[in-house]
Amino acid sequence: MGRTAVVTGGTRGIGAAICVALKNAGYTVAANYAGNDEAADTFSKQTGIPTYKWDVSSYEACVAGLAKIEADLGPVEVLVNNAGITRDGMFHKMTPDQWSAVINTNLTGLFNMTHPVWTGMRDRSFGRIINISSINGQKGQMGQVNYSAAKAGDIGFTKALAQEGAAKGITVNAICPGYIGTEMVRAVPEKVLNERIIPQIPVGRLGEPEEIARCVVFLAADDAGFITGATLSANGGQYLT
Numbered sequence: 594m595g596r597t598a599v600v601t602g603g604t605r606g607i608g609a610a611i612c613v614a615l616k617n618a619g620y621t622v623a624a625n626y627a628g629n630d631e632a633a634d635t636f637s638k639q640t641g642i643p644t645y646k647w648d649v650s651s652y653e654a655c656v657a658g659l660a661k662i663e664a665d666l667g668p669v670e671v672l673v674n675n676a677g678i679t680r681d682g683m684f685h686k687m688t689p690d691q692w693s694a695v696i697n698t699n700l701t702g703l704f705n706m707t708h709p710v711w712t713g714m715r716d717r718s719f720g721r722i723i724n725i726s727s728i729n730g731q732k733g734q735m736g737q738v739n740y741s742a743a744k745a746g747d748i749g750f751t752k753a754l755a756q757e758g759a760a761k762g763i764t765v766n767a768i769c770p771g772y773i774g775t776e777m778v779r780a781v782p783e784k785v786l787n788e789r790i791i792p793q794i795p796v797g798r799l800g801e802p803e804e805i806a807r808c809v810v811f812l813a814a815d816d817a818g819f820i821t822g823a824t825l826s827a828n829g830g831q832y833l834t
């Protein structure tokens with residue numbers, strides 16, 4: 594059996610593609626999700642990948658969920674922090690609940706998931722943490738002050754933790770996708786997508802979840818140990834850093 598990998602938000606969208614790509618690359622994969630049991634059942638039946646339900650915004654739930662996965666599948670050696678939500682709105686209309694929900698899932702979720710596996714990774718002198726941030730964390734996006742702040746925070750988390758893990762064989766990297774054709778983006782009105790968003794993408798199309806999954810497999814590999822603290826942009830040329 595290959596190394597054990599956990600993917601949060603692994604049952605739909607980008608996370609599902611990451612799970613399948615890691616499985617195909619030989620990893621033993623576990624997919625976490627929040628509440629959509631129907632999507633999780635379909636995913637599990639189609640892929641044979643086990644699913645585990647908990648909310649990454651709860652530290653206690655993450656500790657318990659990760660303990661269950663480790664009991665079932667062995668120590669977590671690759672963690673992909675992919676779970677994310679949007680609660681968009683212009684700042685003058687944004688509620689404290691919209692702010693907290695996005696920060697708690699998209700930023701605090703990284704602490705909640707990474708902290709419980711960190712000591713084990715240090716003890717075993719190997720680990721791969723891969724955080725799915727966003728182009729909007731790099732450039733900011735109106736209507737997404739909460740999301741942009743959380744995703745920018747993910748990059749700061751990545752850079753700081755990479756320095757702590759480096760001497761222990763643990764790499765910590767971020768991937769910043771541009772617009773990828775998942776439910777999150779398909780929820781944007783078609784007119785806005787076709788007339789405003791896609792024309793801003795030099796390659797002239799949305800990205801595919803599998804194109805982000807390829808980045809994850811690359812960073813998860815044993816021979817990617819010299820890459821840490823990096824931010825890998827995969828955005829069709831929309832934003833060049």
Ligand code: NDP
Pocket residue numbers: 601602603604605606607608625626627628629630632647648649650675676677678698725726727728769770771772773774775776777778
């Ligand atoms: P989807 O909405 O398609 O899927 C989200 C997944 O995350 C689902 O499996 C969902 O579970 C899970 N999830 C949501 N909240 C929680 C939570 N609190 N605890 C555990 N699981 C949770 O999202 P995408 O695939 O589009 O996005 C994946 C990641 O990529 C996100 O972090 C997003 O911000 C980022 N991203 C996406 C872009 C895009 O264009 N799509 C662009 C840039 C970044 P359930 O099914 O149970 O709801």
